[in-house]
Amino acid sequence: MPEFPSPFSRADDTLFDRYHEFVPENLPGPGPFLDGHDVLTDDRHTAFHRLTKRLFDERGVYDMTFGYNLARLNLDDRHPAAGYRYAKEADGPSTLRAEFTPTTPFCPQSHTLTIGSFRAWNGLTDRHEYDRVRVRVHPMHQRSTAINDRLDELDARYRDTGRIDEAGGSATAGSRRQPGSVGGAQPPF
Template sequence: MQRLGSTGDTFDDEGTFVLEHLPEPGAFLDGHDVLTDEDHTEFHATTWEIFEERGVYDMTFGYNLAKLNLDTRHPNAGFRYAEDADEEGVLRAEFTPTTEFCPAGNSLAIGAFRAWNGLPERHEYDLVRVRVAEMHNESASLNDDLRQLEQILEEDGEVPGPDALREGSA
C-alpha cells in the first residue's frame, strides 16, 4: 500500500502537523473542538487508510484525497476536523478544495462522507458530518446535498448510494 510519505519539498512528512500547510477552520467548525497535533494526525492517518480502501482519489492530482493535506503546493486546501461540541460521537470534517471553482468539490466531499460513514468501525465516531468550505462558489448547494445524505443515513441506518440525490429520496 502506498503511504502518505514525502517527496522532497512537495509534501510534508507523514504524521506531521504543519499548521501553515492546512486550511483555516471555517464556519462549520466554529465553536467545536478542532483537532490539532497528534489528534489531527491520528485521525488523518485513519482517513488515509479509509480513503485508500474506498478509492477516494483526487483525479486532478492522481492521489488519495488525504494526501492533499500534505501537499505544500496547496497550503490552504484539505481537511480540518473537529469533535462536535453538541453531539457526542460526532466528528465534523470541513473540506477546502484547492480553488473556489473546483469542479470535483461535490464528488470529493460526498466520496469522503460515504467512505468515513461506510466504515464506522475504523474510527471512534458514530457519524462524520462533512461540509465544503464556504470559499467554494457552490458550497451552499453542495452542503445541502451533504445534509440530505446525512438525513438519509440517520433515517435508514445505511450510507446512501450514488443515486440517492438523483432519485429524490433525499
C-alpha cells in the same frame, strides 16, 4: 491503491509533509462549519488523518486532478490552504465534523470528493471512534450551498436510517442514468 498519473502532479515527495506531522501553516484554517466545536490539532488531527488515508485508499477517494488520495492534499505544501480540518461536535463528541477546503473556488470535483469522503467515513465507522462523520465544503467554493444541501440530505438520511446509500441504490445523486439519457436504457429519440 496506486497513485494516478496527472499532468498537475509530480512524484517529488519533498513537496509533502508526513502523515505524522501536524503543520498548521500547510493546512486550511478551521472554517465556519467547525466554529464552536473542538477542532482536532496535533496528534488528534494526525491520527484521524492517517486513518482517513487508509479509508480513502480502500474506498477510492482520489483527487484526479493531482493524481493522489484526497488525504494527501492536506500534506501538499503547494496548496497550504486546502484539504480537510476536523472537529468533535460540541453537542455530541461521538460525532465528528469534517470541512473540506478545495484548492480553488471553482473546483469541479468538490461535490464528488465530499460525498466520497462522507461515504468512506460513515461506511466504515467500525474503523474509528465516531458514530457519525458530518461533511461540508468550505463556503469559499462557488457551489458550496448546493453541495452542502446535498451533504445535509445524506447526513440526515444516515442519521435516521444508518444507511449511506441513496434510497434504493448506491449511486450518487445525479449519477444514475435516466431513461432516455446517453447510455440509458431507452434511446434519446
